[in-house]
Amino acid sequence: MSFSIRPAVPDDLDRIVLFNQALARETEGRELERGILQKGVNKLLRDPDLGRYFVAEDGDEVVGQIAVTTEWSDWRNGPVWWIQSVYVSRQRRGEGIYRALHEFVREMARAEKAAGLRLYVERDNAVAQHTYLSLGMRESDYRMYEEIWS
Secondary structure, eight states: OOOOOEEEOOOHHHHHHHHHHHHHHHHHOOOOOOOHHHHHHHHHHHTTTOOEEEEEEEETEEEEEEEEEEEEEEETEEEEEEEEEEOGGGGGTTTHHHHHHHHHHHHHHTTOOOSEEEOOOOOOOHHHHHHHHHOOOOHHHHOOOOOOOO
C-alpha cells in the first residue's frame, strides 16, 4: 500500500488525539486525560512556534504521525528538533511509515538549518531503539531527568 506525508491540519485533531492515547497506553501503560490532550494537540496544530505535527496518509486515512518541537542550543547557535508523539497504526507497522516520517522530518530540519535531531525512548522499548539506530541516530551521552507537575 502507498502513503504520503504532509503537515497535519486542525482537521487531524481527533486522529492525533486517538494515536497519542494509544501511544501512552502501549509505551507507558498510561491513560491520558482526553480533554487535556485534545487542548494540547489543538494548541500545537494552531501555533507552529510551539511545534508541528506531520502525518502519513493513505487516501483519506491518517496511518502515522510524528511531532517536532524545538530547543534552542546556545552551544550550537541553532535549534535542535525534538521528535515526539511518534505513532503508526498497528495494522500498518512494518511498511516503512515511520522511516518515511523520520526522513521527511530530517530533510526539513536540514533545510531549515536545525543543529540536529533528538528524541527520547522508553528504556525497555527495544524495537523503537533498533529502529532509531537503523536511521542513523545513536544513543546520547546524556541521561534525561524530569519533574512533571501535571
